[in-house]
């Protein structure tokens with residue numbers, strides 16, 4: 001950080017002082033991180049945002065300061081002045097960036113004292129998360145959180161600078177708005193002035209960013225808060241942050257190229273290098289090779305289709321799966337597996353919905369496998385060649401409906417893998433436009449209903465593809481977007497496929513549909529999950545660790561107590577009958 005403008009509290013940052021500053025008169029301010037009484041001498045590690053500095057209080061040199069230091073306790077706030085000295089030989093601390101120097105204090109003032117904190121700030125001991133969130137302002141003082149916040153700040157700064165340099169304008173869009181199309185449940189806010197009407201908090205700025213393209217802004221971005229009222233799912237937050245981007249007069253490749261450069265800059269903040277442009281892989285191939293559209297490719301063990309190898313097999317499980325339109329697929333695993341582990345994996349495959357799991361160990365004289373006797377040498381040779389299997393490898397094969405085989409092998413691949421290292425980013429393209437919802441017996445948009453379709457729009461919607469693209473990093477989707485529909489007739493077709501009536505579409509998105517009639521340029525964009533990107537780059541396993549004030553899994557904030565009941569008067573003003581929890585009534 002740039003040196004602070006000197007004032008009554010400080011003339012330097014604690015963490016910045018180095019041997020070159022020895023001899024200078026310095027004043028620092030911050031928190032008592034640690035205190036040690038060594039006979040006559042008192043040592044205090046003073047902490048500010050930049051780091052730690054050792055302060056020494058000597059009774060003979062500064063009796064008043066020394067006496068005052070005697071009473072200091074952890075997390076008290078002080079300002080101290082003195083001259084910077086080199087540490088004595090043998091007391092240099094290499095583990096501390098200011099470890100070669102110390103401040104010989106001549107004057108110290110206590111600015112605020114602290115109660116004993118409910119957990120240690122100066123140590124990285126595990127603390128129950130509920131307690132950390134209850135005292136988040138103390139938790140944020142800890143090194144782990146401070147470094148996460150610094151990384152987050154550096155990343156958002158890089159995003160802003162990079163996009164600004166590329167001609168993107170940062171524009172804010174409303175928080176009090178109408179329902180947006182991401183398909184989750186809305187958070188609603190009652191209107192006091194128009195009783196009976198409600199705002200929705202945006203699930204994303206999707207519609208507004210499209211309107212900004214209609215408005216001619218060409219290149220927009222926003223670091224935007226999004227709100228989705230979803231049931232508990234691992235590592236979700238009811239409000240989260242996206243880097244939201246939209247561009248006009250573009251096709252997929254234009255958006256992806258901008259994003260490649262942006263991601264390169266963002267990853268560099270964390271010292272991660274990737275080779276650009278990022279690889280692009282079509283959805284069908286991704287699903288075949290990894291059984292999921294957000295694979296972790298770092299672990300290898302790609303899935304292969306073995307249908308051709310086993311087409312004429314005597315092993316009925318394979319041939320009947322193929323005959324009924326299913327598939328035979330498998331992967332070659334790294335490592336040895338005990339018999340017990342193989343049985344466990346077979347059980348696991350069944351739990352995941354497969355009828356069974358075939359395993360085989362490649363040995364010098366053929367496959368060792370419970371089904372070896374049903375397989376010809378030619379079949380095992382063909383399958384082995386497809387999987388590039390060599391002696392000692394273990395193979396896992398599933399014969400089932402395509403959906404099941406993909407899912408089960410995709411999961412087993414992860415479960416047998418060791419911990420991956422490094423990072424992997426790539427694009428998934430050419431998604432299906434819709435997925436079938438059994439629950440509602442209609443098509444659902446895989447992205448959102450404003451995503452442009454491609455292919456023959458007179459054919460069965462199940463065959464349509466979309467012009468959407470996702471970025472996957474280390475097995476997680478970190479961004480997704482699409483080229484948008486810019487023609488009312490195409491939008492109508494998509495709504496039809498989604499069984500969304502004209503009335504319903506007009507009621508929900510009428511303003512956008514209207515705007516599309518006033519000269520909408522071809523446009524497209526993307527949104528990146530900022531919390532997720534920071535967590536991945538910071539090596540944190542939860543996005544809560546990179547959000548200053550997150551909510552617990554049940555959506556509450558142990559510090560503020562939100563969500564909380566409100567008084568009857570406030571409810572009445574909003575026209576809501578205060579009849580207790582669960583009431584939906586409005587007066």
Ligand code: ASP
Pocket residue numbers: 182203204205206245480481482525526527
């Ligand atoms: N609005 C989309 C989302 O939040 C992203 C996009 O299509 O740009 O997932």
